[in-house]
Amino acid sequence: MEKKQLHPSVQRFKEFVKEHPEMVMEVRKGKATWQELFEEWYLLGEEDSRWNETKGTKEKEQDKKEWIPQIMNAVKNVDPNQLQGHITNLSQALGAIQGIILQFQGGKQGQTTSNNTTNQAPNPFQFRKD
Known part of the structure; x- marks a missing residue:
């Protein structure tokens, strides 16, 4: 059997596909x-930005893979005491905001956030050391 010769443009497209x-x-x-x-390649050419888009998605996938180890390293370096302090501060800030909202709603009139510190419920984010 005789092998058919492909058109030169088809051969170039096959080589282009191997590169992409x-x-x-x-x-x-x-x-x-x-x-x-094939039609896009033939009309637009090999240097068109359309072909760079597919390379860009590959680079984006690589970037996604790289950020996971960065986050893991950041988590390893977290100081639990410092984290506890930040959580406490956040909890107090949320309590203050909640108090302000209640004042605007008319729920607890006359009570300020400084009075809330003495009547405050236990911190729901309290971590205990083992």
């Missing part, structure tokens, strides 16, 4: 057909 394997994934996911990609 993300195009194969586009076709497999049903986002495009080979005919559509």
